[in-house]
Amino acid sequence: MHFLVLGATGHTLTLFVRSRSKxxxxxxxxxxVAIIEGTxxxxxxxxxVSRCGADTFVSFAGPPVGNQGTHYRLKTLTIAGSLKALTNGxxxxxxxxxxxxxxRVLVLCTxxxxxxxxxxxxxxxLGEWTMKAIPSTRGQYGEMIHVGAYITTLPAEDGIKWTLFRVGGLTNGEDAPSERNFLGQWK
Structure with a gap:
């Protein structure tokens, strides 16, 4: 993915990555640009990472396809895997x-x-049911639900302003218009 950052002149960027070689x-x-490699x-x-001096934290992280890192209940079916790596992170x-x-905390969700x-x-x-029904996306679905639940409970009294941006189907395809709204409120 390629990100455009406006107003970055004179600022520094710290990247927290799993693999510096990428x-x-x-x-x-x-x-x-400072790079911190780790998990x-x-x-x-x-x-x-916490001592890097940043003013704002932005995360585009998401669980990989086939991730089984979340334990959640789907009617009578329970999906269990390893710990919720992203949420716990x-x-x-x-x-x-x-x-x-x-x-300021800005986090990608679903x-x-x-x-x-x-x-x-x-x-x-239908989209939600599909994510739950396909075995290779169940863990992703559950992990991102937990991410949303955690971020939305960050206490305002700690002085944190958070934004949970929920987008689906991010690709490296052609640019398309976007609009800020709540689910079901688009034109």
């Missing part, structure tokens, strides 16, 4: 970031996470 050389060699399960790396990292002064202002439609329910 970062393009042009980015890795930039003096305004959300590594406490020492999370401590290092956020639970470990975000309090560390807050302790270092981060005030449209399947239900917001209080959402209006469910047949199309939405």
């Amino acid at each position: 970062v393009p050389t042009k980015v890795a060699d930039n003096k305004k 959300l399960e590594d406490e020492d790396t999370l401590d290092e 956020y639970r470990a990292l975000i309090p560390k970031l807050v302790s270092q002064g981060i005030k 449209p399947s996470y239900k917001g209080t202002s959402d209006v469910a439609s047949f199309k939405w329910r």
